[in-house]
Amino acid sequence: MKIVVIGGSGLIGSKVVNNLINLGHEVIAGSPATGINTITGEGLAEALKGADIVIDVANSPSFEDQAVLDFFTTSGRNLLAAEKEAGVKHHIALSVVGTQLLSDSGYFRGKIAQEKLIRESGMPYTIVHSTQFFEFLGGIAQAATQGQIVRLSATYVQPISSDDVASAMTEVALNTPHNGVIEIAGPERFRLAELVQKFLNLKGDTRSVVTDSQARYYGALLSDVVLLPAGDARVGSVKFADWFEAVNV
Numbered sequence: 001m002k003i004v005v006i007g008g009s010g011l012i013g014s015k016v017v018n019n020l021i022n023l024g025h026e027v028i029a030g031s032p033a034t035g036i037n038t039i040t041g042e043g044l045a046e047a048l049k050g051a052d053i054v055i056d057v058a059n060s061p062s063f064e065d066q067a068v069l070d071f072f073t074t075s076g077r078n079l080l081a082a083e084k085e086a087g088v089k090h091h092i093a094l095s096v097v098g099t100q101l102l103s104d105s106g107y108f109r110g111k112i113a114q115e116k117l118i119r120e121s122g123m124p125y126t127i128v129h130s131t132q133f134f135e136f137l138g139g140i141a142q143a144a145t146q147g148q149i150v151r152l153s154a155t156y157v158q159p160i161s162s163d164d165v166a167s168a169m170t171e172v173a174l175n176t177p178h179n180g181v182i183e184i185a186g187p188e189r190f191r192l193a194e195l196v197q198k199f200l201n202l203k204g205d206t207r208s209v210v211t212d213s214q215a216r217y218y219g220a221l222l223s224d225v226v227l228l229p230a231g232d233a234r235v236g237s238v239k240f241a242d243w244f245e246a247v248n249v
Helices: 011-021 045-047 065-086 105-119 135-141 163-171 194-203 239-248
Strands: 001-007 026-030 053-056 092-094 125-130 149-152 183-184 209-213
Touching: 001 011, 011 026, 011 163, 045 065, 053 065, 053 163, 065 092, 065 105, 092 105, 092 163, 105 125, 125 163, 135 149, 135 194, 135 239, 149 194, 163 183, 194 209, 194 239
Parallel strands: 001 026, 001 053, 053 092, 092 125, 125 183, 149 209
Antiparallel strands: none
């Protein structure tokens, strides 16, 4: 099949591209760097010509509220319109577990808008809701740092490795459209504050994590289970300790 991966040079996208190429598919890695821009529309029609599947794993370059909303709505409209024109048979988008419950966050309002466009597009689709990636633990800590203190919620998380996310996205691409949401998660459950402290300790980072029920996550206050999959999630195989050892060898 011909498959276009939007965000194909990023953390997840590059792994999905490699997986699909290894399986013998014709794959285009779409990004502004390769002349394919979903905001301006540059190169989009040409890239999608003859494409069977589009996988959208692109993320907003800015996390400012309005910028995120503008990115996901503009990119979503342009991409879905071009897919219809090209006769694409399956639109797949990567989103986040708990998105619909986190509307007080500007970032998640952007994701909600993106998902609404997909559901209302008339395109056959699958939305993959993933739990947080191990690879973002450092960024989560940094965003919550004040001096030497990191303030984080004690909410439960079930983080997943980027390799497991890419495997799930690849599997979805090789199956028929779900026309709904599929959830994916890692194999272990932690308290967010405890996991980040563990991560910092292993890195030799001297910051201390303090549990704070008012600490926000991308601008949202968290309930105890909002970041956990709500249904029967596809569970990855990579545990935190194994991931950490692999990336810090």
